[in-house]
Ligand SMILES: Cc1cc2nc3c(=O)[nH]c(=O)nc-3n(C[C@H](O)[C@H](O)[C@H](O)COP(=O)(O)OP(=O)(O)OC[C@H]3O[C@@H](n4cnc5c(N)ncnc54)[C@H](O)[C@@H]3O)c2cc1C
């Protein structure tokens with residue numbers, strides 16, 4: 001009797017693969033040609049790949065687990081999670097905006113146009129939008145800006161007003177403002193001029209709430225800004241979602257490396273960020 005293979009071969013973009021015959025499985029391993037890859041500033045790179053049909057079904061807030069090449073002679077263990085930064089379904093492309101921090105992302109940074117990137121995904125639970133919302137606020141810092149860009153894009157496409165508060169060390173690191181500006185208003189707050197303090201961001205948020213610009217809150221990338229949004233959300237009854245980042249191993253659910261504590265109706269609960277998130281209800285999330 002012929003045996004079913006235990007693991008499928010990857011889907012190769014341009015050549016097809018097993019993903020076509022298994023449409024009921026929402027994620028797959030795919031080999032995606034790099035279309036472009038360049039530095040946006042001294043720390044972040046912008047990577048564009050051709051995506052497989054399944055990869056292109058990714059939704060804002062979901063992520064891919066990337067097999068990064070080793071940047072040196074040593075082995076590189078485990079994939080690295082990166083959330084989708086932009087989905088260009090018309091061109092069949094998926095974009096990432098990532099910070100080079102360690103060996104995985106340094107290895108990723110070596111990929112050149114035409115190289116193949118091995119991706120598993122789309123993975124996790126992304127953001128959701130309520131059709132009753134008219135205006136939302138997204139508040140992000142650092143790599144969080146990459147994660148929040150596609151939910152802003154989607155909100156804009158649905159006619160929902162977006163105010164994006166982008167927090168950064170200095171003007172060089174206010175990334176993706178052109179993308180956010182296409183769908184709404186951008187407010188940059190910086191460490192370099194003192195405008196990124198919690199007090200100042202709180203004043204901006206309270207002003208936006210008074211102007212009825214805050215039907216929902218979205219945040220990623222900063223614990224102190226998350227705590228601020230959570231407090232204001234609770235005080236004013238504004239629903240919110242947070243995309244959490246947590247060191248991961250499998251990215252699929254079984255290893256429990258990514259477990260974090262949540263608080264639901266006064267009780268502590270453990271949840272896996274990779275499969276039950278990375279997007280969670282802001283009032284149930286606990287800071288880090
Ligand atoms: C769901 C998800 C989405 C993400 N999306 C993005 C993104 O869009 N852009 C981006 O720049 N980064 C993103 N990250 C963070 C990214 O995964 C890490 O920066 C990356 O794995 C670091 O790998 P490394 O080998 O270069 O660094 P390492 O040498 O492994 O680590 C360097 C530093 O990064 C921290 N780190 C390692 N893994 C993670 C992790 N999974 N999450 C957070 N910090 C980590 C380590 O604690 C250490 O301080 C995301 C993480 C998650 C969980």
Ligand code: FES
Nearest residue numbers: 251253255256274
């Ligand atoms: S990373 Fe393995 S369970 Fe989440």
